[in-house]
């Protein structure tokens with residue numbers, strides 16, 4: 001099996017990290033791999049914010065957990081995962097990862113969600129091939145409307161929040177989450 005296929009099949013979301021920092025050169029390489037992803041009409045509209053400050057990371061995690069718990073209470077749709085996180089002061093949507101990469105799309109993007117998602121896919125595989133673990137954090141999406149967060153990250157007005165990925169050295173064995181057989185609806189020949 002070639003190395004690329006190896007990374008694709010071996011990668012798995014990591015939810016436990018060592019506290020050691022990811023060297024800046026490695027982060028830059030991984031961001032470059034993200035930026036090199038296919039993107040609508042090659043507008044190159046994807047931009048990144050990297051957060052390594054543990055205090056900031058945990059602050060926004062708690063903010064999101066409170067917000068999600070509040071929204072669940074209001075809507076009457078109680079979510080056990082969110083309730084558990086809200087009751088546990090140590091719960092962290094970013095799993096203690098030493099770095100969090102937020103993906104934004106500039107106003108010139110014609111396919112912002114697709115561009116940002118492909119960038120994350122590239123970054124996950126690049127990171128895996130370099131010995132890092134990653135996980136997409138959909139729970140963080142509410143930060144796209146958080147003024148304090150957008151200001152702290154220096155996100156220009158009009159940019160769209162697209163995605164969030166954590167990264168770091170895995171702590172312990174990486175659990176593999178297997179897939180079923182490929183689902184092909186029809187193959188018309």
Ligand SMILES: Cc1cc2nc3c(=O)[nH]c(=O)nc-3n(C[C@H](O)[C@H](O)[C@H](O)COP(=O)(O)O)c2cc1C
Pocket residue numbers: 011012013014015135136137138139140176177
């Ligand atoms: C759009 C998206 C949002 C996700 N959000 C979260 C999240 O908030 N927290 C989390 O622990 N995992 C999250 N994940 C990771 C998935 O749970 C994970 O990819 C899936 O269970 C398959 O496992 P694998 O990545 O190890 O193959 C997300 C994945 C995607 C694609």
